[in-house]
Amino acid sequence: MSTDPCLILVLNSGSSSLKFAVHDTGMRTPLISGLAERLGTDGPRITFKDVQGKRTESLPASDHAAALDAVLAELTTRNWIDALAAVGHRVVHGGERFTSSALVTPAVLADIEAVSPLAPLHNPAALLGLRTALARLPNIPHVTVFDTAFHQSMAPEAYLYAVPTELYRQQGVRRYGFHGTSHRFVARETVAMLGLEPGNHGLVIAHLGNGASATAVQDGHSMDTTMGMTPLEGLVMGTRSGDIDVGAVLHLMRTGDRSAADIDTLLNKQSGLLGVSGLTNDCRELESAAEAGHPGARLALDVFVHRLVRHIGGLAMALRRLDAIVFTGGIGENSARVRAMTVARLRLLGLELDPAANAAMVGGAGGVISSNAEGPRAVVVPTNEEWMIACDTAELARRATETGSLWNFEPELVQA
Structure with a gap:
């Protein structure tokens, strides 16, 4: 030293x-x-x-x-x-x-x-x-x-909510995005791994863990992301609900005698994979339970992947081109099952899974897991915030x- x-x-x-x-x-x-x-x-x-x-x-x-x-x-x-x-x-x-x-x-x-x-x-x-x-x-x-800095490149149409603009001007109500340090690191690593042009590429990065978010990255800049004013919006997470109709929240408050603090606890600590499965927020435990036939575990994984695929498709439309779908984070780097389920539902984007390569990507390994020679690729890139x-x-x-x-x-x- x-x-x-x-x-x-x-x-x-x-x-x-x-x-x-x-x-x-x-x-x-x-x-x-x-x-x-x-x-x-x-x-x-x-x-x-x-x-x-x-x-x-x-x-x-x-x-x-x-x-x-x-x-x-x-x-x-x-x-x-x-x-x-x-x-x-x-x-x-x-x-x-x-x-x-x-x-x-x-x-x-x-x-x-x-x-x-x-x-x-x-x-x-x-x-x-x-x-x-x-x-x-x-x-x-x-x-x-x-965490929010990387997403400040988003345009107003991406970060504004369709509410009266004085709420934004006076109280800062807008989408900020999070996991920015991870998304920035993974974007750079992906460009180097695939030999992409730093000034001409398009990626959708899925940071999947107990907290989860996906981001559209064009030429090294965040164009759109799933998390919003808080880390609650977007994908299904370990104990967070992700997207939910605000009307459903109002309904729960009106009919269930729940306070704002009760709703906060419900959506941040009792929902997500835990809430749907009724079992756990740990993806590894859910996969084992799903293999053993636990219906709640299977449903939780299906909901998780459905929401992820829906957001990946939407984020891809924020790009001029799509070079890769990137998996990172604890689940993204280690769950071959979640990756396989996701890629199988992204065939419309031209993705095909290489099962052997996908199975090998665990424990910090990174690389391409799709078999298509042309078009966007699916890759795993370990994050390092x-x-x-x-x-x-x-x-x-x-x-x-x-x-x-x-x-x-x-x-x-x-x-x-």
């Missing part, structure tokens, strides 16, 4: 967790990664993972500061603390204010706070993690990477260092 600072610490702060990874600027695989969980509750703990395996430790306190202190203590033990060049932070929502990743300044912190009403569960947690990290590491660059965050962080930190635009955060500037 170089004696110059070359390590990037990537942080993803949730309301009750802190996920982290440390990347050497020349390596895609993290040197160490892990998760601090049960923050704010009893029994907080942190798990470290590297090539030697995993280990879990209890935390002395249940806040983000204790979690980050444990991470920094681990880096100090490994003599890596002085090699930290910068810290990259995942932030879910940047609203319209951020179209790309940004070097953290007091103005950026204020802007993230200003759009927090659009993501009340996610952005306050990200700000807490940001301020904690700035207090601990005030003398190196910090960078924010936004942490690496994308690390790359953005390293580049913005380099520019800031070269231009002398680094901001030294005094303690009073990082308080909530």
Whole structure:
């Protein structure tokens, strides 16, 4: 390892967790990664993972500061603390204010706070993690990477809802899209894998996991995506409903004596694969149950794929050309069954499955799974959001260092 600072610490702060990874600027695989969980509750703990395996430790306190202190203590033990060049932070929502990743300044912190009403569960947690990290590491660059930024290239006809426009102008009601860091990374990887022209290609990327979204990417830019103002819209997900008639929601509130909070819980935590199957939100368990004849599991997978195919077809129409349908995310990378079901229903687009290639694409493997020599191809591309965050962080930190635009955060500037 170089004696110059070359390590990037990537942080993803949730309301009750802190996920982290440390990347050497020349390596895609993290040197160490892990998760601090049960923050704010009893029994907080942190798990470290590297090539030697995993280990879990209890935390002395249940806040983000204790979690980050444990991470920094681990880096100090490994003599890596002085090699930290910068810290990259995942932030879910940047609203319209951020179209790309940004070097953290007091103005950026204020802007993230200003759009927090659009993501009340996610952005306050990200700000807490940001301020904690700035207090601990005030003398190196910090960078924010936004899930929404990649989709800010969408045209108004793609992002506007057909509601009175003052709701958009005054309250920000529009489609923002999410999973942008994953979609951006996978788009670049697909162009390289298939030898496509960076300035002349069309992809539909399906990021499928407990959270799921699909995006139409033309020449490296998001043209349309399935998630909306929140991550609830679009595809069926693990516990989220995806698209649902608002009239059905109003009906449930009128006839079922359900509050807005009840509906929020119902659609975000009790629906999706879990709700349809009545069994689980885990796709692997659903596939096993479906094989054993469980009708709810079979139905959940059928609904999941039907919705996915419908959205892929619609997104393809946002492109000038279609070079590939791309599967990524935990389900997209590992479920040969879901991929086979999906490709079988996309024959109208000229796709034909190669069963042997499809079966081989598990556990981080990537490649073409369709047999057609001409026309659009079906491919699997493993995502790597942490690496994308690390790359953005390293580049913005380099520019800031070269231009002398680094901001030294005094303690009073990082308080909530």
